[in-house]
Amino acid sequence: MNKSLVIGIGIFLLVLFVLFSTTYSVSFHEVAIKKTFGQSTEDSIVRDAGLQFKLPIFADQITKYDTRLQLLESPFETIPTADGQQLVVDAYLLWQIDADADGPLRFDKSYQSLEGAALAIRDRFITALNAGLSQYQFDELIGAGGRLEEAEQAILDELRPLRDEGIIARTVGISRMQLPSAVTTAVLGRMKATRETLADAERFKGQAEAERIESEGRTMAERIITFANQRAEEIRATGNREAEIFIREMAQHEDLAVFLVYLDALEASLSERTTLILEGHREPWNLMRLSTPTNSRGIPGVGDEVELVEVISNGQRDNGSESPEGEDDSEKDDIGSESSDDESDAEKGQ
Numbered sequence: 001m002n003k004s005l006v007i008g009i010g011i012f013l014l015v016l017f018v019l020f021s022t023t024y025s026v027s028f029h030e031v032a033i034k035k036t037f038g039q040s041t042e043d044s045i046v047r048d049a050g051l052q053f054k055l056p057i058f059a060d061q062i063t064k065y066d067t068r069l070q071l072l073e074s075p076f077e078t079i080p081t082a083d084g085q086q087l088v089v090d091a092y093l094l095w096q097i098d099a100d101a102d103g104p105l106r107f108d109k110s111y112q113s114l115e116g117a118a119l120a121i122r123d124r125f126i127t128a129l130n131a132g133l134s135q136y137q138f139d140e141l142i143g144a145g146g147r148l149e150e151a152e153q154a155i156l157d158e159l160r161p162l163r164d165e166g167i168i169a170r171t172v173g174i175s176r177m178q179l180p181s182a183v184t185t186a187v188l189g190r191m192k193a194t195r196e197t198l199a200d201a202e203r204f205k206g207q208a209e210a211e212r213i214e215s216e217g218r219t220m221a222e223r224i225i226t227f228a229n230q231r232a233e234e235i236r237a238t239g240n241r242e243a244e245i246f247i248r249e250m251a252q253h254e255d256l257a258v259f260l261v262y263l264d265a266l267e268a269s270l271s272e273r274t275t276l277i278l279e280g281h282r283e284p285w286n287l288m289r290l291s292t293p294t295n296s297r298g299i300p301g302v303g304d305e306v307e308l309v310e311v312i313s314n315g316q317r318d319n320g321s322e323s324p325e326g327e328d329d330s331e332k333d334d335i336g337s338e339s340s341d342d343e344s345d346a347e348k349g350q
Helices: 002-022 103-110 114-133 148-158 160-165 181-251 254-269 314-319 324-349
Strands: 023-026 030-036 050-053 060-066 070-073 077-080 086-097 167-178
Touching: 023 030, 030 103, 060 103, 070 114, 077 114, 086 103, 086 114, 103 114, 103 160, 114 148, 114 167, 148 160, 148 167, 160 167, 181 254
Parallel strands: none
Antiparallel strands: 023 050, 030 060, 070 086, 077 086, 086 167
């Protein structure tokens, strides 16, 4: 019985060994190359996922490769730009095995493993970084309007020949760009100078525009003033013609003209709240006195050098007597009463 058990176990182990040596599995993200006695052709590429069969022991050798995207990051590299600036660049590359046609065979012949491919691609990637970025100036690689995407595409184009080795370069990206500490101050100074130059240009442009506007304003003002002067001359000429008619009419009645001038002077002087203390017998203020003498035509205070009419008080009228002193006193009373009337009128106006 023990012998039968041993034989059974032996047969079971033999079956397991045969199954293990004649089968293999391929994942959905893998591609396999089956080499028969070390030789491979396009028929040796296995792309179907699942359990596969092979010749036992050393007849068939199976090599599997991951076809998913692989990430390769470059170390910080100092790269010169087209204008002589130095940039410290951190970049990355996404690549994968070309699973179409004989791509897996070409990869297998070139690298034999993903790790070996990553090491070889790293050097090619750094070379492509230098070749791609050195075509652009520093100002073209920074800022919102920069050409960074175009530079990344140029780097990717430098890696296109990798397809001949079974590798597809999918994406190149610049993670970070910075200036060496020794260059930062100089670059910032140059950027400041550039901005100041642009600001000066805009300032000069604004000043030129302001001068143009001022010149147009002065020209327009001169035109308006010239037109206004011409119009004023026309109005003045019309006024002079009309005034000549008025003057000729007034020349025939000079005393009336003087009287009207006096009235205008009074109206202009007393047009606002005014308090005046004046001698009542001076023109044109004598028109405010009821005792102002009239000329031969009945116009008060004008012409003929008429003597003042004596103002007699009520008491003197009753007595019918006249005296120089009474005349002086009555005249003073009239002036005083008129002044007080003027002051009371002024206070009412206020």
